[in-house]
Amino acid sequence: MYEEPYRWVEAVGNRRQYLDEQFKQGSPVVGLTYEGGILLTTVSKGTPKLYEIYDRLALGGMGHPTDLEKLRFSLLEMAHVEGFNRSPSDVTGSRLVKYGIAPVIKQAFEEVYKAPFIVRILVAELGLKPEKDAFLTINYDGTFEETTGRAVLAATPAAQTKMMAYLKEHTTATLSLEQSLDLALRAWAIGSLAHQQEETDQQAETEPPTSRAGSSTAAIPKADVLMTHLRGIAGERVIECAVLDRQVPGTSKYRSLKPADLSRLLPKALQSLVAG
Amino acid sequence: MGMQGDFLQLLKEQGFTLGASTAVGTDHALTNATTILAFKYRDGVLVAGDRRATAGNMVMYDRTDKVLEIDPHSVMAIAGVPATAYEMVRVLEHSFKYYRRTQLQELSFDGKLRAVSKLLKDNVPAALAGTGAVVPVFAGYDVDQGSAKIYFYDILGAEFEGVEYAVSGSGSPTIRGILHYLNTWGDQPLSALPEEQAMVQALRLLTSAAEFDSATGGVNREASLYPVIKLITGAGVQTVPDATLKPLYESQVVRYV
Numbered sequence: 001m002y003e004e005p006y007r008w009v010e011a012v013g014n015r016r017q018y019l020d021e022q023f024k025q026g027s028p029v030v031g032l033t034y035e036g037g038i039l040l041t042t043v044s045k046g047t048p049k050l051y052e053i054y055d056r057l058a059l060g061g062m063g064h065p066t067d068l069e070k071l072r073f074s075l076l077e078m079a080h081v082e083g084f085n086r087s088p089s090d091v092t093g094s095r096l097v098k099y100g101i102a103p104v105i106k107q108a109f110e111e112v113y114k115a116p117f118i119v120r121i122l123v124a125e126l127g128l129k130p131e132k133d134a135f136l137t138i139n140y141d142g143t144f145e146e147t148t149g150r151a152v153l154a155a156t157p158a159a160q161t162k163m164m165a166y167l168k169e170h171t172t173a174t175l176s177l178e179q180s181l182d183l184a185l186r187a188w189a190i191g192s193l194a195h196q197q198e199e200t201d202q203q204a205e206t207e208p209p210t211s212r213a214g215s216s217t218a219a220i221p222k223a224d225v226l227m228t229h230l231r232g233i234a235g236e237r238v239i240e241c242a243v244l245d246r247q248v249p250g251t252s253k254y255r256s257l258k259p260a261d262l263s264r265l266l267p268k269a270l271q272s273l274v275a276g
Numbered sequence: 277m278g279m280q281g282d283f284l285q286l287l288k289e290q291g292f293t294l295g296a297s298t299a300v301g302t303d304h305a306l307t308n309a310t311t312i313l314a315f316k317y318r319d320g321v322l323v324a325g326d327r328r329a330t331a332g333n334m335v336m337y338d339r340t341d342k343v344l345e346i347d348p349h350s351v352m353a354i355a356g357v358p359a360t361a362y363e364m365v366r367v368l369e370h371s372f373k374y375y376r377r378t379q380l381q382e383l384s385f386d387g388k389l390r391a392v393s394k395l396l397k398d399n400v401p402a403a404l405a406g407t408g409a410v411v412p413v414f415a416g417y418d419v420d421q422g423s424a425k426i427y428f429y430d431i432l433g434a435e436f437e438g439v440e441y442a443v444s445g446s447g448s449p450t451i452r453g454i455l456h457y458l459n460t461w462g463d464q465p466l467s468a469l470p471e472e473q474a475m476v477q478a479l480r481l482l483t484s485a486a487e488f489d490s491a492t493g494g495v496n497r498e499a500s501l502y503p504v505i506k507l508i509t510g511a512g513v514q515t516v517p518d519a520t521l522k523p524l525y526e527s528q529v530v531r532y533v
Contacts, residue, residue: 048380051377051380052376052377053377054377055373073378076374076377076378077286080283080286080370080373080374080377081286081287081290083370084283084287084366084367084370250348252373
């Protein structure tokens with residue numbers, strides 16, 4: 001029945017709706033450059049969402065764990081085979097994404113008889129020089145975006161925009177790891193609050209539209225509100241942080257921050273959450 | 277399959293073969309012309325190798341690095357055909373990283389040893405044809421057990437644990453005896469040597485090997501060419517800089533008659 005173009009467009013539209021729904025419970029992911037490299041952070045429910053891909057590449061994901069695993073494996077395979085056959089410096093995030101997984105994700109999305117990948121992916125790449133640090137984000141339909149300085153994954157474009165704006169506004173020339181972790185977690189809280197807000201807005205859809213418009217353009221919460229929100233949520237979840245650290249000796253620059261590191265680096269209000 | 281974190285298998289699926297055997301004339305002198313050694317000292321393992329690469333009786337290169345870091349806790353010293361040896365090191369390096377990144381845990385020390393013998397076994401045809409024999413020494417720090425370990429191999433991939441020390445290459449017969457003597461009747465066993473003394477012994481051993489083996493480079497002070505010495509401890513692999521070796525060599529290895 002999908003042979004008719006209209007049906008196909010309709011099916012793809014349904015797919016979008018279905019997929020958007022899947023991310024509602026998801027936890028945002030924040031990527032941010034700092035003076036020594038790149039920081040990735042999220043608050044996960046148990047299954048890790050941040051991974052090492054190659055010497056200078058890290059991955060953050062939202063969505064279904066199994067789909068994320070599948071794509072993580074194809075990234076790992078491509079990266080290692082390429083790194084072996086050519087050289088590690090030929091393994092770039094942009095090639096892996098543009099010619100590797102983005103087409104696969106797009107194809108799965110458009111083949112309406114098959115299941116799509118329920119994922120949003122962030123690939124962080126540590127350049128040889130700080131100005132070459134880069135981020136790539138890929139949506140469930142295979143569209144990707146390249147950014148520098150910062151990148152986020154969130155459930156909705158609105159939440160994403162809010163997080164990006166907040167990060168941009170609060171980024172000073174150089175951030176220490178501690179400062180960037182603080183900022184990244186606050187941006188995470190903004191995303192998470194925006195998700196909650198959208199949920200309540202949707203439930204209250206019967207109400208007059210004026211109140212809805214009012215709430216979605218609400219002012220950005222203050223830092224202490226964000227911290228309180230984080231404390232509330234992170235208590236029963238895990239604050240996950242990983243860095244691509246330019247200072248790490250050897251070729252592999254990825255390092256996930258252990259509870260001991262976190263208890264030192266986290267903002268004071270959150271330190272008690274980490275079992276040291 | 278990739279799900280098992282086996283990089284070599286992944287490469288093979290892509291059509292990779294290690295050291296393809298080709299029929300060669302028997303006259304090719306592709307010997308294990310080098311000297312590499314490893315012994316346990318007080319803080320871990322010391323691995324050292326001279327820097328000469330030869331083809332027959334010609335010196336091809338005097339700055340070869342035959343002691344290669346595979347990951348932060350293991351080192352492979354190579355004797356044999358360099359082309360195959362370097363390829364093996366590259367495969368191992370990628371294999372250990374691939375395993376760690378896919379399986380989200382480090383490959384165990386035994387797993388790493390197994391990977392080395394598997395590569396050597398795959399390489400048997402090339403080794404027997406005379407184009408790809410590699411006789412490595414694999415040394416590392418087993419983080420789980422908190423102990424340093426040394427293994428040596430024959431060209432067919434059999435693995436032997438060198439409890440105190442291991443040697444390989446054309447200069448090795450000379451120093452094998454010295455190591456035995458030192459370890460048995462020296463002032464203290466090798467495993468009790470402090471770091472500096474261990475480095476001095478390594479320099480003396482390689483100098484002795486170079487004395488009797490034309491294919492071993494030894495030390496060339498004029499060109500400030502020192503052997504490669506790496507120390508593996510719980511903290512990881514550390515390459516000893518020439519600046520450290522130079523004074524040790526001049527004060528404790530050169531004989532002023």
